[in-house]
Every structure is written in C-alpha cells, then in structure tokens.
Amino acid sequence: MCSLLLIAPALAAAQSGSVPKDVLKLTVLPGWRTTTGTHMAALKIQMKPGWKTYWRAPGDGGIPPQFDWSGSSNIRSVQFHWPRPEVTNTNGMRTIVYHNEVIVPVEFTPAKPGQPLTLMGRVDLGVCNDICVPYSTSFSATLSADMTKADPVIRAALAKQPMSAAKAGVRRATCAIEPISDGLRVTATITMPSTGANEVTVIEAPDQNIWVAEASSVRSGNTLTAITEMVPPSNAPFMLDRSKIRITVMGSKRAVDIQGCTG
Incomplete structure (x- = not known):
C-alpha cells in the first residue's frame, strides 16, 4: 500500500496580496x-486556472523549484x-513555466534494493497569476517494492x-x-537540425547557486x-566542467536535451 498525501502549504504574502489557500495542490503518484x-x-502539481x-531553469524573472528529501529513507x-515547459515573454522578460497542471516524474534509486522507500519531502517553488510569490509545501508517501504495474499517467508525462x-x-x-570580471562567458556551438520556429536555448550550470544569464x-x-554568462556567488572566474553543462533547445516542433559539451 502507498500512502498519498497533500499537506496544507505555508503561504507567503506579497505586497500586492496573498496566495489563495486552494491555488495549488500537490499529490504524490506512487x-x-x-x-x-x-x-x-x-x-x-495542480493549480487554479x-x-x-x-x-527547473525558470529564467531571470522566475523562482526555481527547490526540493528537500532529508527526511526520507532508503x-x-x-x-x-x-516534461517540456512553455516559454513565455512578459514585459520583455522570458520565463519558462507550466500552466494549470504539470506531472513531474521522479525516479528514485533505493539504497537497499527490493525494500520500500519512505518519502518525506518539501518543495519551495514560485506560483504566479497577477503576482508571483514563493510557496512551500511538504509531502510524504511510502513506495512499496511490490508495485510493478506501470502508471499510464506517469508514462504519458515521461x-x-x-x-x-x-x-x-x-x-x-x-x-x-x-573569463569575465565576475564569472565566465560560455559560447555553445551545436550542430543539429532546427527544432522549429521561435527557437530558444537554455544553458544551465551544474550548480544552481551559479546565476546564468x-x-x-x-x-x-x-x-x-548560443552565448550566456555565468556568475557564481564569489563574483569571480571559476572552474567549470563542460561535461556537466546542460543545454535545452526548444522550438515550435520539438525540444532537445543536451547533456554536456566538449572543448
């Protein structure tokens, strides 16, 4: 048996208002x-219309989701x-989002194979309508090793x-x-077919603490x-492992996930 949970969120107020209590519902699919x-x-994750x-990489105007699994076991x-997100532009600022609902598959590797997993998680994320505010919620579940039937909903999300x-x-x-004065400039050159009209490239650093333009x-x-700049908390040039850079290219026809690049 798997226990599913949705716990009431801790709401954060914004200057122009607060989040409605029922704006977001998070459920663990076992x-x-x-x-x-x-x-x-x-x-x-279900949100009000x-x-x-x-x-995960929301753009300059977004709040990246942060997960904490420290209470979990095995x-x-x-x-x-x-899943592929939407690219939006508001007031000249690009953000990368999911509207209304998203199902995010999460794959766990057990420390002890064949044993159940106990999830005790917390997520901090941003939610937006007319305002954007931080939002936190906790969740838990027990995932049995006896569950072997694939969920078609999760398969569709994959x-x-x-x-x-x-x-x-x-x-x-x-x-x-x-190197630049406060970090690094990265120029990615990719040989690949077009992904369609309105092509957007997102470059991610291996460390979320590094700001990426x-x-x-x-x-x-x-x-x-594609050209971007990366600035670490130290505001200085730093060592960067090219193999851990992640590049996502999104166009009107498809999106492509590129794991790492060479020199």
Whole structure:
C-alpha cells in the first residue's frame, strides 16, 4: 500500500496580496518499481486556472523549484524527468513555466534494493497569476517494492520530456569558455537540425547557486550558436566542467536535451 498525501502549504504574502489557500495542490503518484530496480513515481502539481509555476531553469524573472528529501529513507539518488515547459515573454522578460497542471516524474534509486522507500519531502517553488510569490509545501508517501504495474499517467508525462541529443540528431556540441570580471562567458556551438520556429536555448550550470544569464542564440543552417554568462556567488572566474553543462533547445516542433559539451 502507498500512502498519498497533500499537506496544507505555508503561504507567503506579497505586497500586492496573498496566495489563495486552494491555488495549488500537490499529490504524490506512487508509480512502480522498474525492471532496473529504481522506483518511478511522480509529483502531480495542480493549480487554479490561470496560475503557473516554474520549470527547473525558470529564467531571470522566475523562482526555481527547490526540493528537500532529508527526511526520507532508503533513497540513494533522485532523478527528475521534467516534461517540456512553455516559454513565455512578459514585459520583455522570458520565463519558462507550466500552466494549470504539470506531472513531474521522479525516479528514485533505493539504497537497499527490493525494500520500500519512505518519502518525506518539501518543495519551495514560485506560483504566479497577477503576482508571483514563493510557496512551500511538504509531502510524504511510502513506495512499496511490490508495485510493478506501470502508471499510464506517469508514462504519458515521461513521453513529454525533451528528446535526447542522439535521438534529435545532435552531431556535436562544443563550449568555449572565457573569463569575465565576475564569472565566465560560455559560447555553445551545436550542430543539429532546427527544432522549429521561435527557437530558444537554455544553458544551465551544474550548480544552481551559479546565476546564468538568458542565452542569446542564432542559427545558421544546422549550426546553432548560443552565448550566456555565468556568475557564481564569489563574483569571480571559476572552474567549470563542460561535461556537466546542460543545454535545452526548444522550438515550435520539438525540444532537445543536451547533456554536456566538449572543448
């Protein structure tokens, strides 16, 4: 048996108002134990019509979601499988969001294979309508190792992930890195077919504490060039592992997830 939960959130007030109590509901979908021994579950986030929350890399105007699993047991690692988000522009500022509802598959690797997982989690995220405010909620569940039937709802969410680089025909991704006064400038050059009109490139650092500017990008045939700047808390140049840079390219036809680049 799996216990599902939704706990009343701690609401944060904004100057122009506060979040309605029923604006967001978070449910743990228990999922199943996979053939490789991991457990595929999901977080279902439902919002009132017109409200939105942010993707893992929300843009300069967004609040990135932060998860804390410290109260959980039998968890060795956690991997999120984020569905493709929406790219919006408000007052000249790009944000990357989900409207109304999103199901985020979460894959857990047990520390003790074959044993149940106990989730005691907390998430801090941003929710927006006319105002944007931080929002926190806790959740818990027990995920049994006996659950082996795949959930079609979670499978559908997994199918909405950006394509892998290999599947999308990415032939090469290189990153040139140069120091700037307060960090690094990263120029990514990617050989890949177009993802469609209104192509947007998002570059992520391996450490969420590093601020990453909105990338500017230009395409010439099968070559996409994107430039961004990364600024760490120290406001100084730093060592950056290219293999851990993550690049997402989103266009009108598809989205592509590129894990790492070379020099």
